Amino acid sequence: MTTERYRFGVDLGGTKIELLALDGSGRECWRRRVATPQGDYDGTLAAIAGLVAAAERDLGATGSVGIATPGSISRATGLLRGSNSVCLNGRPLREDLAARLGRAVRLTNDANCFALSEASDGAGAGAGVVFGVILGTGVGAGIVVHGRVLDGPNAIAGEWGHNPLPWPRDDERPGPPCYCGLAGCIETFLSGPGMAADHGRSGAAPLAPPDIVRAAGNGDPACAATLQRYEERLARALAHVVNLLDPDVIVLGGGMSAIERLYVNVPAQWGRWVFSDRVDTVLTRNRHGDSSGVRGAAWLWGGGQPPQ
């Protein structure tokens, strides 16, 4: 083993575990994925340890380890909670991995890793405050301030997807029921399923979001109206963020971030709700896409990030 240290990012998902190694300059050097052992906590630990050992063997050097996974570590108990891989919940995942790997391990959720990846060397590189939004099957977000993931006592910084859609119109109240138990959450309007449901409520035939966007581009009036409602609601939801956090850059990820016109039509509208005479916040598409989990996890050991 040489003394050169790599940054290893591990994306621990419900179906696969992927490890990416970045060298000191952030270049991708090694990548491998394996299936997640289903319902097997010890097997999951072993699979991660096996990937780390394989990377170190191939690279001939050691690396720091960061983990991206759904859920969060409770500050009060040190146990993971809220993971959709339920065998991990209630377990001291970070400590068990640290013991197994013989080094400290940092861990945070996918949305935080997305924001950190884009803030480190992606679409938000060089910006002081980055709000990274995932608009996919759900709506989540993470906040990076000067290279560090904002981390609070409840481990929910950035979780604005379950705030209510701001400045609602009468026909948006109380809003669609949400799995979280509330109604009218931002996620119920701005996730992919949220757009499809909104299109259905307008009386149009059911369509998936990519088909709605395509048909809107071809002049279909119902689809164009759905897309316009989506853009205006996203403008309201992000204006709320700008008023509270005033980020330099807002980066969009997830399936809905592929809608090109969002980056023109949303900033064109959000000034109506931002409490300022001008809005200089940049709205941009992500650079690293599906690699944001592994990349952000690797960057948990970059830029002076403190131990978590």
Ligand SMILES: [Zn+2]
């Ligand atoms: Zn909700």
